[in-house]
Structure formats: C-alpha cells, structure tokens
Amino acid sequence: MTDAPASPETPCVLSPRDEARVWFALQAERTSDAALALLPIDPAAPQGDRLRRALALKKELDGLITRAVIAEREEGTTWAQLADAASITRQAAHERWAPAVSAWAANGRTTFPEDSGISTLAAARRLDRKHADQHPDHSENAVSSGLDAVRFPGAAAAEAARRERATGLHARLASLITQLHGMHKELSLLTEAGARPEARAAVLTQQADLEEVMAAVYEELTGAEPELADEHRARAERARANTVAEREYAELLAAKAEAGYQTEGVTK
Template structure:
C-alpha cells in the first residue's frame, strides 16, 4: 500500500454488524420515501407539464422496490429462512429464492455493508444521528433509529463483523485459487491416464475438490445469508471428489508387455482431426509414430484404447447446478474441440455451460442435453434457466440461439461433436 492511500484506509469508518448495516440502509430508504411522499402531497404541477405526476409516482415506486429488496436482505441477516420469506410474500420458498437470491448475493458481494453515493454519511454513527434528528423533527421521539442498532455502541460486535468480512474475502480468494488448481490437476490426471502415476494424479485432483468443499462449508458460517448456496456448492465439490475417486478408467488398460500403454500415449498425442479419421487411418498413423510396434499390435489394442479414452471423462450433470461447476465442466469438455478463435471459443463455452446448468436443474441426462443441442427451438432450457439461480443466463442462451443461423449452427455443431466424442454412448431421450 502506498503512502498516499494509507491514511485514507486508516480513516475509513468501521461498519456496524451486518444486520445493523442492513437496517440502517432500510431506514435511509424509508426516510427518502417519506420525504418524497410529503413533497408530492403539496406539489404544484404546471398545467403544461404533462407526465410529471406520473414521473413522481414512478420515483416513489422505485424507492418502494428498493425498500422491499432491503427488507429481504434484513430478514436474511436476522436469520429468516427462504420459507419464512416466501410465507411473508405469499409465495413459495422457491419463488422467493428465485426473486431475491440475486439481491442477497449482491449484498454479500458488497461485504454486507451500506453502499450508494448520496444515501447517508459513510460513518454509521453520523448516519444514525442524522436519521435520529430527522425522525425527532417529524415525530418528536428521540434516538428512534440509534436504539435499534445494537452494535452502534458495541465495539466488540463491530470488530467481529469486520473479522468475518475479512475472512470471507480471504475464503473467496482461496476458492478462486483452488478453481485454477483444479483445472491444472484435471489436466495432469488426464495426461497421466494409462501410466503408473494415474492413481496418484486422480487422488490429487479429488483432494483439490475436497479442499474447495471445505472453503464453502466455512463460507456458510461466515456469510450466513448465502449459507444454503455455500452448502450446496460444498456438496457439489464433495460429489465431484467422490466420482473422481470411484472412477477406474485410468486402470482400465490391463497390464501387458507395455504395448497398449504405448498405443494409448500415442493416441493422446493425435490431433482432434486425426482422431476423427477412420479406425484404419488412425491405426496407420499410430503405426508410423510407434517405432518397433507392428500394425497388427496397434490394431489389436486400438479398440480398448479408444473405449478407455471415451469413458475416462466423468460427466456429472447434477453438479452443474452450481455455476462455477457448470463453467468448469464446459471448459473441460471443450478442450481440444472448441474452434481456435476467441469468438467461437467464447460462444461455445457460454452455450454449453448454460445448457449444462439447465440440464442439472431439470435432473436431465446426457441424452436430454444432446436433444436440446440438436433441437435449438426447444424452449425448455431457457425456461429452466429463467427460474434458476442465474436467470441472466437465459438471456445469453436466447442471444446465441437468435444470432445469424450460420453462427448458431456452427456453435451447435461444436457442442454435438463434443458430446459424441467426450461422453460415453447414451440412449436417445424422448424429452
């Protein structure tokens, strides 16, 4: 930290406990609604200023919508479940979660403290004092707002809130580091397939997922409003680790004189285009590259090598209900298959990761996923994403599918090729 910024960092006022920060933000919005409503009661609108009455009403409506969002955040900070919030809103738990989970997520992302230029002083004590004075002038009651904020005079509670915020930042940073380490561990495990180091590499890969699960479990404790989401992510990471540990694909090549391992290693070095050739052409290429291994030996082992490689990837669609896992899975599936330009790579990755999440939300299998990709007019994936944890992903899918037909078809063709090449054979679904 440089000397210019250091004093400003020291002078930054300490936030209240998260629950009090939420209530203070709510009180500020209630003040703005009250002031706006009182102003509008006696507002004189010129006869030629058409639309001004409606504009003022819509301004109040916007404040009211902000108040509702803040009320949900405050309820989550007070320990209310999504079922409680659903009952209060006369809706289901799922509907409440779909409507406000993004709002709660944004609050947590902002470290569970008040934000917004012009919405009260940064120092919570000064802000509470201003609101107290406003309320006293209006109603006559003293310290009406301050008395509701228990951590205002409790230094220990405020310090604990700051400690939790700092720990949450550290945990999120570590989760991101582990995501990158998982990608590297996956690559190492795939490269070691068919070698003596395969088991060790898979165990390291699984261990990274378990480490990430532990991070999310701790986040569920320090970021209570998102506890269900963090626990779900932890369960997803544990499930991935278990699937990796159970998979025996790297050991599916029986011990022999070493020829099969040589064929397998050479097969992994083939380009995507070379692997898509006929089996006879692939065998001829491998024979050329393997000095001392005859064509008969290559053909003898090639079927087993291709089958082992096809089944070595574990596609866990259920885990893709987590956005991070859906994107990581799409990255893994698309390696070696996405086109070599940033545009096509980005479009293919975006659509596949969104389809993977939709399939997870629908408890669908690989066959259903394939059906959606081959029938882009099917609205089911968009509907699922619209009501899921990432509703904005529905818009992205529609954007890609409504693009120029040639662009859309090229992206879909890539995804079809990926599923056929990386996912073991499956029965066609009628869904």
C-alpha cells in the same frame, strides 16, 4: 444532508446485521422523501409527469423491499418466513431476492464503502434526529438504539474478526471467478476454431477443478457468514453440479479424440 465523517471512537463498519438495518432505514428515508415530493400539484406539469414520478417512487419502493429482505436475512429470517410475509411461494421468494442477498454479501455487507470515511453509526444518528423532528412523541434514538453496536458494544471485536475471514474468502472467490471467465472464453474460442476434442477436454477439466475449489470456498463461507448460509450452500451445490457436468463432457471429448486417432490409424 451529507453524513458526518466518523469520529475516531466510532467504527465506520458495524456488524452486517446493523449495516443492513441502517441501509434499509436510509432507503426508507429516500422513499419517504420521494413520496412527499409528489404532493404539490402543478397544473402546468407536462403530460405524463405524474406517472413518471409515480413510477420513480415505485422504483424506490422496490429498492426498499429488497433492502427489507436483506435485513431480514441478516436477522435469520428464513426464506419460508419471507415467502409467507410476501404471500408467495418459497421458491418464488428465493428466485426474486436471492441474487440481491448474494450481491450484498459479495460487496462486503456494508452500507458505505470502507474507504468512504462515512460512519454507518453517524448516518443512523442523523436519521434519529430527522425522525425525532417529525415524530416528537417517539424515541429520540429510534434508529440507533436498536443497533447491536449501541446495545452490545463489546461484540465489535468478534464481528471484526468474522468480517475479516469472510472478506478474505470473498476475495478468493472473486479471483476464481475471474479465472473461470477466462476459461469459458478460451473454450469458446477453441470451439469456434474447430480445435481438436482433446484440447477442449483439457480446458473443461481445468474448469471442473476450479469449480470444485469454488464449491469448497462457498462451504467455508457458510461458517463465516451463517446468516447467509442458504445462499452460499446453494452456490456450492451449483458449482459441484457444474463440476460433474464438465468432467462428463471432458470424458466424452477424450473418448471422441481416442476414437478419431484409432480411425486415423486404420486408414493409414
């Protein structure tokens, strides 16, 4: 079933916490439907068909687990608490799921693209109806009643302002990352061409400057998206470490270039 377009009074984009909750619920629906599709027994099914479909279900379940982690992080669950729930170490939990949490943040922390015309709240209410049909003894609003947009509608303006700030910072990061990729390519070409050390040192210095700016933007994001502060702080630290390494390498290349010039002067 296609989710209904948003009505004028219904916001398309909810708080990140609400968005993550509905995103999880939609994946739970997909996983449930995929599991029920395995029930019919077809004696004429090709060999390997059951395994293929079971593996497809596992893929849906893996997606559900990832969305559960994202929803938990939006609710303030720590990596230590997630590790305990998964019976793994904190480091293992972070390595496994942090990239997905960061990707969720970079993509705007929304269930649907803002220009899709699909309301997350409308999707939640559709899930309400489906759940109520299958579980008439449960709440009629099992999904939507737990959303902040329903419980605390007055908080929408504050959430919108915080989202706008975070969106601007992510857009700036995207531009900086594009520039950084260009510099990486330029440095690679210079290295392959056997360019003089000072030419490579200049590009490395530019990269270091750019990484330093990126670290500052990530730090700003810890305030704009406090629920994901751990991810942003880790990326800021990584950018600073890259800055130090690139500056040190640039200094080595500059020293090498200077030594080369002195050698050339003696030879002449």
